[in-house]
Structures are given as structure tokens and as C-alpha cells.
Amino acid sequence: MNAAKPSDKNHNVYFVPGLHRGLRLLELLARSNETMTVSELAQRLELSRSSAFRLVYTLQYLGFLTTSDDRTFQLGARVLNLGFSFLAKQDILQVARRDLEELRDLCGISTHLAIRDGLDILFLDCIQTRTGFLSNVNVGARLPAYASPMGWVMLSELPNRELIALHKEIPFEPFTEGTPSGIAELMQLVAKSSADGYVLSHGVVEQGGASVTAPIFDRSGNIVAAIDISGPQSAFDQDKLDSFYIPAVRDAAGKISRRLGNAGN
Structure with missing residues (x-):
């Protein structure tokens, strides 16, 4: 979870540590591709096992966690309800859906819509290709903004000093050889x-x-957001990158922007 800097002089009075730990636990499970035991959660969150157990018990009782026979835990349906409620309020979803579908049909490649949430990008929509390789990105998935072209596009909204401050204490963990190694390279991208x-x-x-x-x-x-077409390189006709794919994506982005009231794109 991306922690904001305290904005109130009474932060230590108002801040609720137990709630913070519970939300960190939920986000840890959301990022994990596997279920986790109480002991694993305690280790990852740097908590005692008894503290982790109380968090898990409470969240399971409220329906935010479910358990399986091997006593591992995963997110429950109540978390999905919160997520769907959030997505339902994002007007850009309704605005962009038609253009994303048309872009998918035009290019034959899966399309995505994402917003920036602090240090992450959050995927709001994925329009799967009708043929070929399906996208492995799910709605609600997150990626570090520094490690994603969609993140680079949305970070360009920030002045350099804010971009530097945002990533001041963030380790640039490599996903591939294309991941920027630090703030200087990120700023260039x-x-x-x-x-x-x-x-x-x-x-x-x-x-x-x-x-x-x-x-x-x-x-x-x-x-306010970014769209893309993405898939394996074999899904693209490499001879048409400049003449077809780039103009198609930019045209779709321009249409969505105009639907949002932007006159200049």
C-alpha cells in the first residue's frame, strides 16, 4: 500500500494502526498470486503470529477473507464488492469502452484502460482479443508505474521535482531488462x-x-488515464508499427479524450 505522508499535525492521534495493518494484509493478498498461511502473512507483514491471526480472524468474520482446507487464506467476495463499487463510479469506463472495443477489433490485439494510483497503475478495463493470445492482465491488477509504459505516460503529468519526491525511497526492482534502473532513467522515459x-x-x-x-x-x-494495445510481439505486424498501430492507438485515445470534454486531442 502506498503510504501518504502525514498531512495533519495530529497524525499520531488520528492514525489507527490496527486498521492500517488490516489494509496492508488485504493488499498483500491482492498482490500475491497464491494463498497464504497466517505464518506467511505474519512474516511478510513483520508482525507476531498472534497479531496476524487476530487480523485474519476479523477479516474472515467480516467476509473480506476466505480460507481453504489447507488453512491458507485469500481475498473474499466482500473485497470484490468494494472493488466493483469503485469501478462502477469511474465514468471513464463507460466513456472508453466503445473505443477500446473498436480498437481491439481494428488491431486484433487486447486493449486496456488504466489510471494512476500513487506509485501504481490500476487497470480498470481489459478488452480481450477475439482471436490469438488472451491478455493475462485482470481488471483490478496493479503494476508499479515506474516499470510500465502506461505508468510513464501518466507520470509525465508531474513536474520533475514531484516525480523525484514520489520515487525518492522506492527501490527500482527490475521486471525485465527494459525496467528503468533509477530515477534518472525513469525521468528520461x-x-x-x-x-x-x-x-x-x-x-x-x-x-x-x-x-x-x-x-x-x-x-x-x-x-487522467492511459490506454494501450498489448500482447506478444508475434501478435504485431512489425512492418506496420509506425503506419498503423501507433496512429490507431493515438486516434482511440483522442476519441476518448474528446468524450471527456477535451478539445485539444
Whole structure:
């Protein structure tokens, strides 16, 4: 969970540590591809086993966790209800869906819509290709913004000083050879995405993958989201990257931006 800096002088009085630990536990399970035992949760959260057990018991009682026969835990249906309630309030979903579907049909590649949530990008929609390779990105999935072309596009909204401050204490863990190694390289990639108005990537998030990404602007000219087409490099006609795929993605992003009231894209 991306911790915000305390904004109130009474932070230590108002802050609820137990709630914080419970939310950290939920986010840990959300990021994990596997179920986890109480002991594993305690170790990852640096808590005693008894503290972790009380958190798990409470969250399971409330329906936020479920357990299996091997006494491992995963997110429960009540978490999904919260997530779906959040997604239902994102007007951009309704605005973008038609254009994402048309882009998918035009290119024959899965399309995605994401927003930036602090240090992460959060996927709001995935329109699966009708043929070929299906996307392995699910709605609600997160990626570090520094390690994703969609993140670079959305981080270009920030001034350099804010970009540096945001990543000051963040380790740049490599996903692939295309992951920036530090803030200086990230700033170069962000600046290039801003100058070009898109990002064409090869093997950045996954080895052998490719994507074309473009920003979505609101009526005030702010970048509020990003879309892409992404899949294995074999799904792309490499001779048509500049002449077809990039213009198609930018055109779809422009349509969505105009639906949001932006006159300049």
C-alpha cells in the first residue's frame, strides 16, 4: 500500500494502526498470486503470529477473507464488492469502452484502460482479443508505474521535482531488462513519452511482449488515464508499427479524450 505522508499535525492521534495493518494484509493478498498461511502473512507483514491471526480472524468474520482446507487464506467476495463499487463510479469506463472495443477489433490485439494510483497503475478495463493470445492482465491488477509504459505516460503529468519526491525511497526492482534502473532513467522515459505523445515498447513488462500506449486527457488538459494495445510481439505486424498501430492507438485515445470534454486531442 502506498503510504501518504502525514498531512495533519495530529497524525499520531488520528492514525489507527490496527486498521492500517488490516489494509496492508488485504493488499498483500491482492498482490500475491497464491494463498497464504497466517505464518506467511505474519512474516511478510513483520508482525507476531498472534497479531496476524487476530487480523485474519476479523477479516474472515467480516467476509473480506476466505480460507481453504489447507488453512491458507485469500481475498473474499466482500473485497470484490468494494472493488466493483469503485469501478462502477469511474465514468471513464463507460466513456472508453466503445473505443477500446473498436480498437481491439481494428488491431486484433487486447486493449486496456488504466489510471494512476500513487506509485501504481490500476487497470480498470481489459478488452480481450477475439482471436490469438488472451491478455493475462485482470481488471483490478496493479503494476508499479515506474516499470510500465502506461505508468510513464501518466507520470509525465508531474513536474520533475514531484516525480523525484514520489520515487525518492522506492527501490527500482527490475521486471525485465527494459525496467528503468533509477530515477534518472525513469525521468528520461517519462520525458520521451511526453514529447512523443505515446510509448512503443518491446519487452518492458514481460519478455517477448509489446505494447503501444497513449494518454487520455480530461477537459482541463490533465492526463487522467492511459490506454494501450498489448500482447506478444508475434501478435504485431512489425512492418506496420509506425503506419498503423501507433496512429490507431493515438486516434482511440483522442476519441476518448474528446468524450471527456477535451478539445485539444
